[in-house]
Amino acid sequence: MEKIEILIAEDNPKDFEFLERLISQWDEECQIERAHNGQLALEMAMERETPLVISDIQMPELNGVEFARALWERKPDARIIFWSQYKDEMYVRSLARIVPAETVYGYILKSSPGDRIASAIRTVLLEEQCWIDPEVRKVQGRARASQTALSDIEFEALVDISLGLTDNLIAQRRYLSRRGVQSRLNSLYCKLGLDQEQFHSEKFGDAFNLRNRAVAVALRRGLINAFELEPEETEFQAWLKRFRNIRSQ
DSSP states (O other), X not given: OOOOEEEEEOSOHHHHHHHHHHHHHHOTTOEEEEESSHHHHHHHHXXXXXXXXEEESSXXXXXXXXXXXXXXXXXXXXXXXXXXXXXXXXXXXXXXXXXXXXXXXXXXXXXXXXXXXXXXXIIIIISOOOEEOHHHHHXXXXXXXXXXXXXXXXXXXXXXXXXXXXXXXHHHHHTXXXXXXXXXXXXXXXHTTOOGXXXXXXXXXXXXXXXXXXXXXXXXXXXXXXXXXXXXHHHHHHHHHHHHHHHHO
């Protein structure tokens, strides 16, 4: 029988050792290799005919979603289990965009019991069937619900206000009129269940700042998080530098 080779993309040594022990309990002959960042994981996976991978979501250089996108573009038969402490809706949303049709993949939470994690690994990597953590399935259902799922434009608006952009700056960056910006924000507030009249009273006036409230609700839902906002901030700063250079000419 051909020896199974599993690549574990994990920057945390303790998490890697846990998975290594877990896999060894049911297959001592399994060959396990570790990549401590997403870029190295991609290089190592590309050397395999059909990569079998367990990948953390948050990794240096390439995060788990970026790594999977790059790998699946070249090797759509690669089987990947996303293993993460997060069930954020933004990750579920990102994965929905990149998983190729009929591709086998899995998503297991690090907080799951060991037997559940082992079952997910066997199901995806050996039995070639998808396996999604029950808690993640709930998030998938919410992300797909037409009443609450954000469109790409609404998500873009959420990112902009999370970065602290004013209406004027959003209009400049997204090539919109101020009315267009307000239309996007109103649509976002509606999807997040923020009724403007709900947060207004004659006694207190505007009791809540809707922009701040939207960010708070989005954080609670897992639509955004600090880790994923870092590259958004980098992208915004690059745009802002170009914008200022043009204005100064």
